[in-house]
């Protein structure tokens with residue numbers, strides 16, 4: 585049975601990718617939690633830690649935001665090399681050169697608020713079903729509707745979940 589690995593308080597899991605999402609840097613905590621060696625992750629697509637419970641909708645949001653030069657926050661369930669998993673509260677930002685061109689991406693992952701994970705697991709489960717039955721565009725619509733129902737933008741919603749009691 586896959587087991588959950590819990591991030592310790594204060595942990596910062598960081599990675600950098602090129603424009604295609606190939607990993608060009610991972611810190612020690614990235615390697616420790618994902619249980620990979622540097623050699624195994626360098627130049628690999630970032631989906632090396634993708635968990636099958638993650639809706640594609642969330643990654644579509646992620647890529648749409650960062651390609652436009654905007655940062656994004658997301659709860660992500662990642663898999664380890666041995667098929668265990670760990671939840672993170674992630675912030676992904678574009679790296680920009682002096683001419684305002686996006687030249688790569690940077691991400692920092694922290695310990696998630698446990699109360700938020702219950703809400704997110706339900707939301708992701710619903711999104712997965714919608715994507716499977718009706719396609720990714722309906723998933724995107726459903727996530728937008730969910731945000732609207734809370735009166736918040738996507739990033740505001742995720743941030744408020746992280747700061748909720």
Ligand SMILES: Cc1cc2nc3c(=O)[nH]c(=O)nc-3n(C[C@H](O)[C@H](O)[C@H](O)COP(=O)(O)O)c2cc1C
Pocket residue numbers: 599600601605629630631632633634635638640643646650660662674676677689690691
């Ligand atoms: C800087 C950066 C960090 C990312 N971090 C993760 C991550 O921790 N877990 C993950 O599953 N995908 C992450 N992604 C998204 C992956 O590139 C990919 O879109 C996702 O795993 C879904 O895989 P797919 O695009 O092959 O469907 C990250 C992307 C970028 C640019």
